[in-house]
Amino acid sequence: MKTEPPPTADYPVALHLSGRLVVIVGAGQVGKRKLRGVAPTGARIKIIDPAGTEIHPTTKTDYLQREYRPGDLSGAELVFICTDDPVVNQQVADEAAALSIWYCRSDQPRRGSLTVPAVLRRENLTVAVSTGGGSPALAALFRDRIAEMVPDSWGKAVEIIAAVRRKWLTEQTEVKYNQEVLRKLLDQELVPLIAHKQIKKIDQLLLSQFGAGFTLSELRVKIDEGAP
Known part of the structure; x- marks a missing residue:
């Protein structure tokens, strides 16, 4: 009987999958969940499952309604193994390992080369x-x-800070862009100001920290006005 390998430290990464082939073997509940996670990345997606399944119409997906076959992983850079058949799962895992493709096993997560x-x-x-x-x-x-x-306003805060960083790196201003400056922005309640759509106060905050040229409009960041 096989035993689980001893736990080791994982190394977290963020994958840029746009245009890359991702294969999902098994389109049950787990497979559909993987599809929902991968779809926004812009990856090319191939799903293999003998049973019919609903696929979001905007997803760039090649759906093969059949059993997995050796060779189905050709060209893939990431594989999700999501069937309820341990024999098939092992076959897919063996092919992925032989081709040095990163793969995730839903049935035995620690036996894959990654977990989600x-x-x-x-x-x-x-x-x-x-x-x-x-x-x-x-x-x-x-x-x-x-x-x-x-809260959702953190997403817009990231957009603002990224725009500040791009402008600072491009124009080589004398403002020292570092963690201390970012802390000041957050300490002065940038996120609550965004949540309450206080555009004038956000502009004042940015100008106080970075000077002329760093208003929301000049950074090309749009915050819809109106009730929060």
């Missing part, structure tokens, strides 16, 4: 929580707790 964290998204802000596959439910619980502390 519970993810919280606020526009360009992504928070991921992982238990290394030990307890996905616990990771989701922590993710939900964090969500209570990270």
Whole structure:
């Protein structure tokens, strides 16, 4: 009887999958969840499952309604193994390993080459929580707790700070852009100002920290006015 490999420290990364091939073998509830997670990345997606499944019409997906076959992973850079057949799962895992393709096994997470964290998204802000596959439910619980502390306005805050950084690096201003400046922005309640759509106060805050040329309009960041 095979035993689970001893736990080791995982190395978290954010993958840029746009235009890259991702294969999902098995389109049940788990497979559909993986599809929902991958679809926004711009990846090319191939789903293999003998049973019919609903696919979002805007998703760039090649759906093969049949059993998995050796060779189906050709050209893939990421594979999700989501069937309820351990024999098929092992076959897919063996092919992925032989081709040096990163793969995630839903039935035995620690036997894959990666696990998928519970993810919280606020526009360009992504928070991921992982238990290394030990307890996905616990990771989701922590993710939900964090969500209570990270309102949607954090996503717009990331957009503003990224725009400030781009402008600063491009124009080489004399303002020292570092963590201290970012802390000042946050300490002076940038996020609540965004949540309450206080555009004039946000502009005043940015001008006080970075000087002329750093208003929202000059940074090309739009915040819809109106009731928060």
